Amino acid sequence: MDELVLKEQIADETEMSRRAFLQGTGLLLGFALTGASTESVFAAPASQVVENEVTGAFAPNGFIRINPTGAVTLVIPMIEMGQGVYTSLSMLLAEELEVKLDQIQVQHAPPNHALYVNSIIGIQNTGGSASVRAFWTPLRQAGAVGRNLLIAAAAKRWNVDPATCRAKDGVVFDASGSKHLRYGELAKAAAKLPVPPAANVKLKDPKDFTLIGTRAKRVDSSIKVDGRALYGIDTRLPGMKVAAVAISPVLGGKAKTVDEKAALAVKGVRQVVNIDETVAVVADHTGAAKKGLEAAAITWDDGPNGKVSNADIVKQLEEESKKPGAVARNVGDVGKALAEAAQRVDAIYQVPFLAHAAMEPMNCTVHLQKDRCDIWVGTQAPTITQSQVAELTGLPKDAIKIHNHLIGGGFGRRLEADGTILAVKIAKHVDGPVKVIWSREEDIQHDMYRPYYLDRLSAGLDAAGKPVAWTHRIAGSSVMARYYPPYVKDGLDPDAIEAAAEPPYALPNIHVDFVRVEPRGVRTSWWRGVGPTHNVFVVESFIDELAHAAKQDPVAYRKGLLGHNPRALAVLLLAAEKAGWGSPLPARHGCGISVQFAYGSYTSQVAEVEVAADGSVKVKRIVCAIDCGMYVNPDTIEAQVQGGTLFGLTAALHGSITFKDGRVEQSNFDSYLPMRIDEVPVVETHLIRNAEAPGGIGEAPTAIVSAAVTNAIFAATGKRLRSLPIDMDSLKSSS
Amino acid sequence: MAITLKINGTPHEVDVDGDIPLLWVLRDVLGMTGTKFGCGQALCGACTVHLDGQPVRSCQTPVDSVGDSAITTIEAIGKTPQGAALQKVWLELEVVQCGYCQSGQIMSAAALLKDTPKPTDDDIDAAMSGNVCRCGTYQRIRAAIKHAAGV
Numbered sequence: 016m017d018e019l020v021l022k023e024q025i026a027d028e029t030e031m032s033r034r035a036f037l038q039g040t041g042l043l044l045g046f047a048l049t050g051a052s053t054e055s056v057f058a059a060p061a062s063q064v065v066e067n068e069v070t071g072a073f074a075p076n077g078f079i080r081i082n083p084t085g086a087v088t089l090v091i092p093m094i095e096m097g098q099g100v101y102t103s104l105s106m107l108l109a110e111e112l113e114v115k116l117d118q119i120q121v122q123h124a125p126p127n128h129a130l131y132v133n134s135i136i137g138i139q140n141t142g143g144s145a146s147v148r149a150f151w152t153p154l155r156q157a158g159a160v161g162r163n164l165l166i167a168a169a170a171k172r173w174n175v176d177p178a179t180c181r182a183k184d185g186v187v188f189d190a191s192g193s194k195h196l197r198y199g200e201l202a203k204a205a206a207k208l209p210v211p212p213a214a215n216v217k218l219k220d221p222k223d224f225t226l227i228g229t230r231a232k233r234v235d236s237s238i239k240v241d242g243r244a245l246y247g248i249d250t251r252l253p254g255m256k257v258a259a260v261a262i263s264p265v266l267g268g269k270a271k272t273v274d275e276k277a278a279l280a281v282k283g284v285r286q287v288v289n290i291d292e293t294v295a296v297v298a299d300h301t302g303a304a305k306k307g308l309e310a311a312a313i314t315w316d317d318g319p320n321g322k323v324s325n326a327d328i329v330k331q332l333e334e335e336s337k338k339p340g341a342v343a344r345n346v347g348d349v350g351k352a353l354a355e356a357a358q359r360v361d362a363i364y365q366v367p368f369l370a371h372a373a374m375e376p377m378n379c380t381v382h383l384q385k386d387r388c389d390i391w392v393g394t395q396a397p398t399i400t401q402s403q404v405a406e407l408t409g410l411p412k413d414a415i416k417i418h419n420h421l422i423g424g425g426f427g428r429r430l431e432a433d434g435t436i437l438a439v440k441i442a443k444h445v446d447g448p449v450k451v452i453w454s455r456e457e458d459i460q461h462d463m464y465r466p467y468y469l470d471r472l473s474a475g476l477d478a479a480g481k482p483v484a485w486t487h488r489i490a491g492s493s494v495m496a497r498y499y500p501p502y503v504k505d506g507l508d509p510d511a512i513e514a515a516a517e518p519p520y521a522l523p524n525i526h527v528d529f530v531r532v533e534p535r536g537v538r539t540s541w542w543r544g545v546g547p548t549h550n551v552f553v554v555e556s557f558i559d560e561l562a563h564a565a566k567q568d569p570v571a572y573r574k575g576l577l578g579h580n581p582r583a584l585a586v587l588l589l590a591a592e593k594a595g596w597g598s599p600l601p602a603r604h605g606c607g608i609s610v611q612f613a614y615g616s617y618t619s620q621v622a623e624v625e626v627a628a629d630g631s632v633k634v635k636r637i638v639c640a641i642d643c644g645m646y647v648n649p650d651t652i653e654a655q656v657q658g659g660t661l662f663g664l665t666a667a668l669h670g671s672i673t674f675k676d677g678r679v680e681q682s683n684f685d686s687y688l689p690m691r692i693d694e695v696p697v698v699e700t701h702l703i704r705n706a707e708a709p710g711g712i713g714e715a716p717t718a719i720v721s722a723a724v725t726n727a728i729f730a731a732t733g734k735r736l737r738s739l740p741i742d743m744d745s746l747k748s749s750s
Numbered sequence: 751m752a753i754t755l756k757i758n759g760t761p762h763e764v765d766v767d768g769d770i771p772l773l774w775v776l777r778d779v780l781g782m783t784g785t786k787f788g789c790g791q792a793l794c795g796a797c798t799v800h801l802d803g804q805p806v807r808s809c810q811t812p813v814d815s816v817g818d819s820a821i822t823t824i825e826a827i828g829k830t831p832q833g834a835a836l837q838k839v840w841l842e843l844e845v846v847q848c849g850y851c852q853s854g855q856i857m858s859a860a861a862l863l864k865d866t867p868k869p870t871d872d873d874i875d876a877a878m879s880g881n882v883c884r885c886g887t888y889q890r891i892r893a894a895i896k897h898a899a900g901v
């Protein structure tokens with residue numbers, strides 16, 4: 016009976032604290048449906064994402080804010096851009112803090128390196144599939160510190176040993192369960208207690224987790240189904256103007272003529288701002304700004320990059336890749352092994368420039384004043400953005416206020432501050448706040464692209480077909496050398512070679528090197544990973560070539576080379592089994608497999624394709640096995656596997672940015688094609704459960720899918736594709 | 751030029767050029783930011799609203815072409831039975847990722863279910879292939895539409 020009473024009390028208290036928390040924060044009630052006439056009408060749950068900074072009476076660290084009203088706000092150090100991090104990081108905190116996920120609200124962290132640095136990246140950046148990996152321990156510790164202090168405050172009030180008390184769902188109970196205090200009631204007292212060092216608090220045994228590992232509901236869903244979610248592009252401020260921009264179509268070019276008069280004649284247009292490389296038309300609303308920009312009929316002086324072309328970029332890569340590069344790995348004697356091999360296989364692989372094309376086009380709102388600069392933007396790199404704006408404006412860093420927002424798709428694009436810098440340059444000429452919006456065409460044509468890479472590979476097989484020699488040279492841009500030079504030592508970009516320097520297979524003699532080649536007139540950057548997005552395609556295609564040369568089944572061949580690598584072997588076998596590997600298929604159907612270790616996770620995929628007589632490829636099914644160690648939310652993982660796979664598959668089937676006369680030849684979704692609902696395969700996820708350290712998930716499925724598909728195309732047609740995107744013309748049936 | 755628009759049951763007067771797309775009137779002039787800008791060329795569906803119950807791309811709908819038609823946006827689609835059912839299922843199946851495309855997805859799906867209460871896969875393909883999702887939530891969108899329709 017006691018237990019029943021306790022349960023009821025908890026339910027009651029929770030409801031009370033929930034109500035208190037809702038009342039205490041008017042912001043949460045921003046939207047209520049009125050005039051609802053039928054019961055079936057959807058009543059929107061309150062928003063759990065708060066835009067304005069919340070200060071708490073109890074704030075034991077950077078992540079927890081608890082008010083006397085009972086409002087529990089979690090400050091999330093990484094930004095939400097769809098990957099589910101507001102939910103997964105909240106789960107880490109809530110598990111130890113002992114609050115339920117529907118008792119919390121979340122808030123974007125401000126730029127603060129000391130409080131919010133991602134320990135894997137070394138910057139307060141959201142990227143590299145590193146959020147859960149980096150914060151797995153610190154956020155649980157932060158939650159446990161909070162819980163300990165709240166329990167200590169209750170124990171002090173009751174004059175009992177804290178060890179006899181326990182916390183659950185935002186309430187502290189004494190040993191008997193008869194006394195209880197809500198977190199809100201304890202907030203002020205807990206705030207006065209000395210905070211124990213995070214490393215000293217005892218964390219839960221994973222077997223006692225009640226939240227981590229469950230399919231907890233996303234905290235950001237409800238505001239995303241009824242238009243309430245606020246992205247950077249939704250910023251509205253009193254007196255705000257909107258600017259549409261035209262950026263020089265050639266990098267480094269300048270506006271030659273601008274018909275300002277015609278632009279200003281458009282109703283609602285207030286101002287034309289002409290700065291280096293960019294013309295902005297400032298107006299009362301975007302419609303007028305765009306109309307004004309068109310009326311301005313800008314002509315351009317192309318500058319030094321007016322002749323840049325893809326053909327020249329590729330030629331340069333072909334030449335430079337003949338020279339040795341920075342050595343990423345050198346084991347055994349590759350030269351000798353290659354010379355003595357029974358069979359030799361050589362190949363050149365190429366992957367194209369890729370745009371991000373996130374659904375929310377680039378945008379940034381700036382209010383520059385004499386002594387401060389406010390910025391409303393969704394950014395994956397708040398501290399970098401803050402520093403760059405400080406440099407540009409000459410203002411101190413703490414005068415640069417970054418109001419971060421939900422991002423309508425990041426994929427690495429928002430790791431760059433270029434959009435914010437451009438907006439600040441425009442804002443220098445505008446009185447009052449101005450929102451700078453890029454058109455989709457500007458967004459695609461002035462992206463910072465996943466680099467074009469050209470790879471040369473050679474392998475030697477022994478008489479039994481085993482690879483005794485493996486050489487792999489990667490040539491292309493180094494994003495890391497520009498973005499974070501300290502990570503590049505002796506010319507070696509650790510990202511550009513990830514998943515190439517250490518293929519999962521037993522390779523007794525291996526040599527991998529990297530030649531940095533920067534394309535002229537093209538800006539390169541991160542793209543849902545960089546290195547593995549191209550290296551896994553190359554390595555997994557080439558190992559498939561070796562299996563074929565050895566006349567062995569692709570799964571059996573890989574299996575024979577993974578005896579030393581049990582986790583890689585396990586995902587390979589699981590994917591093959593779930594896909595029904597080896598079952599007979601009709602003509603021009605095929606299955607392909609790929610395996611990868613990247614971002615701390617082991618992944619394997621099987622793709623099943625059908626290639627029509629006209630060469631068109633239909634990907635019918637993707638089966639993905641993944642071992643990402645201990646995980647937080649399996650539903651998020653499945654969502655990331657589905658979405659990440661489609662992101663990579665879209666690129667493999669359609670993605671290519673090309674240059675002609677210095678200009679990007681693609682411009683909108685009719686020339687840079689996204690996959691649509693009628694084209695996508697079903698993606699199945701099979702998750703391995705174990706107690707290994709957590710691995711990343713956001714980028715792994717993107718990197719692995721293309722090789723599975725091209726290997727399947729080889730199985731279906733006998734045609735080996737060594738470049739992306741898939742050239743469907745080359746797959747036409749001759750019969 | 752003063753134009754009166756009937757949006758979610760309420761009349762709004764705006765003073766803009768007649769050729770300005772409805773999208774910017776909703777978002778910038780009236781502050782209804784739930785309707786999203788994705789491409790401006792009727793290629794992505796992010797800006798989908800209903801005119802008299804029919805889905806249209808507001809980025810390619812001049813505001814003076816709307817006339818007396820009743821405009822429904824994502825902010826009020828939950829007041830229709832289809833919209834309410836879809837929003838509920840969207841949450842149950844955790845469809846959203848970044849969420850940016852989802853206003854448009856739900857508007858297109860609501861129009862589909864109004865005309866075709868029991869859609870087939872082909873019906874879903876036809877009605878939804880104008881809506882791009884770069885996060886790749888299509889699998890769950892399809893499941894959610896079927897779930898809401900009880901098929």
Ligand code: FES
Pocket residue numbers: 786787788789790791792793794795796797798807808809810
């Ligand atoms: S913004 Fe209208 S269809 Fe893309």
Ligand code: FES
Pocket residue numbers: 097374423424846847848849850851852882883884885886887
């Ligand atoms: S959920 Fe991000 S674009 Fe669809």
